[in-house]
Amino acid sequence: MNARKLLDWRKLLIYTHRWMGIAFGLLFLSWFVSGIAFMYWGMPNISTKERLDHLKPIDLSTARIAPADAARAHDVRAASLRIEMKDDRPVYVFGRNAVYADTGERVDVSGADRDQAVEIIRKRAPEHALTIRYDTYLEDSDQWTLQSAQRNQMPVHRISVGDPRDTYYYVAERTGEIVMKTDRVSRFKGFWSGVLHWVYFTPLRKHTYGWNQFIIWGSFAGGLMCLTGIAVGVWRLSLKARFRRKGQHSHSPYSGLMRWHHYSGLLFGLMTFTWIISGAFSVNPFGMFSSGRGGLSREQRELLTGGRLKLESVTVDGLRAGLAKICEHFMPKQIDVQQFRGQLYLTANRPPGKDDPEERTGPIEYRMVWLARPGQGTFTSFDHAAMEEIADQLMPGVAVQDKVWLTKYDNYYRSRDNSRPLPVLRIRYLDETRTWAYLDPNRRHHDARTRQPDEPMVVRSSSRIRLAFLV
Incomplete structure (x- = not known):
């Protein structure tokens, strides 16, 4: 390639597309194939069944110490409360601290x-x-x-x-x-899903900054490869079939596989570009989508919960009564005390059974009990009118465009394995960032390793631009 050809913008497009395709072709092929694998497979993890199998059903018959007394005795500021069994004894778990409910001793985590x-x-x-x-x-x-x-x-x-x-x-x-x-x-x-698709090779992924830069610039380079290909494809396409190949008229100057590459690039080039560039958007390049999928402000959390967890209102007798109501449906291995609008509720998921698959999909049976009146029995969903009232109060002074109860996933609230709860209330606000919020009336207890149960999903305008490429 001489200097004159290099200065010819059309030749520059061709050579740029060709050599970038040679350099990145295998990478993006593996990304495409692994993306298909990722639709059905995932990275290894500890399943819910695996985590709960070793726990015994909760037995509060020996509990003597109220949660507030247990937290106070060990100077624990309790923002959450979970109850489970350890060594056949009931345990209060306050975040990283745990106290035996029978004696009030701190659980030794040695x-x-x-x-x-x-x-x-x-x-x-x-x-x-x-x-x-x-x-x-x-x-x-x-x-x-x-x-x-x-x-x-x-x-x-x-x-x-x-x-x-x-x-x-x-x-x-x-x-x-x-x-x-x-x-x-x-x-x-x-390996064939997460490792290849996320480029999760150990020497690279250990260094978060370097991995982020590789994903960002690799995606931008792939996007440039696509755009140059589209430009060359449009330039070389003839609306009149003026090219002759093997005695036949053709709209493309290429033959064989190159002709198929030309036509398929024109058909799918833009879609391929958005797919490749989504890799960069997935790691929020340069903080350009910093508003992103946000959490709630402190004031909004307090609106939902009613302030700090009122441990003083949780009694041993109340816990026993609530547990008894849940046990009418299943024997829980973990129960959580949650606060919603100032009221305390005992919540539990049905633990996986022996015949359940290792990787559960879909919603899990779920029960709640109002601790103030456990005799009313269990329920699975809060009143929809109460949720809509919260929606009006969540962003004071901001008008609501609409409120819709979703019975199926939309583009921003979705789940690969159908594990996210439905129905949910979607609220679209008319603020500067066009905030959308999704409220779960079930207050379903999500895995604490992934998402807190009382944290609605919030999507803002810049995030929707980003997510449009990711979904």
Whole structure:
């Protein structure tokens, strides 16, 4: 390629598209294929069934200490309260602190050394006790512990089960908690979906800034590759079939596979461009969508909850009465005390059964009890009129464009595995950022590792621009 050709903008377009295609073609092919895999598979994780299997159904018969007294005795500021069993004893869990409900003693979270980690897994999988062995000590993430939920738990012990599925458990040294489980099948699915699609290769993903820059500039380069291809395709297309190839008239000067590439690029080039550029938008390049999917302000949270958690109103007798009502439907292994508009409620999901699949999809049976009047029984949804009243108060002084009860997902409130609750109330506000909010009348308890149960999803105008490329 001489200087004259280089200065010819048309030749420059051709050579730019050609060499960028050679450089990035394999990367974007793998991104496309892994995206299809991602529709059905995902990264390894600890399923709800796996997390709850080792817990016993809650038994409050030995509980003697009220939650407020337990928190006060250990100088714990309780913003949340969960109740579960540990060593056959009921436990109040206040965030990172836990107190036995029978004696008021603080639960000792002494962590786990090498031998203790192995013993934890032997208790979890006693049928493989003879083959379980210590594998390695990880001070930093490996391929399957790169996400923040696991990275925040480092260092961890990796334990091999030695079973036919080639299972490994990861036990946090500080807490003794099992933070990850993988097996041969989940690693295979994870590699061909999440690892390839997110470019989650360990040496790169460990360095968040470098990984972000790679995704951003790689996507922009791919977008440029598409745009130059579209420009060349339009330039080289003849509306009159003036080209002759193998005795036939053609609208394209190319033949064979190159002709199919020409036509398919014209048909799908713009769609491919938006798909590739969505990679950059997924990591919010340069903070350009900083308003994004937002949380709530402190005032908005207090509107929903009614202020700080009123632990003084939670009594042992009230907890027992509420638990008894839930047990009429299922035996919970975890219950949460939630506050909604100043009133306290006991909430629980039905734990997975022995015959349930490892990866549950769809909504889970869910029950709530009003602690002030547990005799009224359980319910699953708050009054819709109350939710609409909250919608009017959520943004004081801002007009509401409309309020719609969604019975199916829209472009911004959606779920790959149908796990997000429906119906939800969607409110569109007429503020500067055109805020949309989604309120769940079920107050369904989501996995605490992902999203808090009382946090509505909020989408603002700049975020909708970004999400339009992501969905």
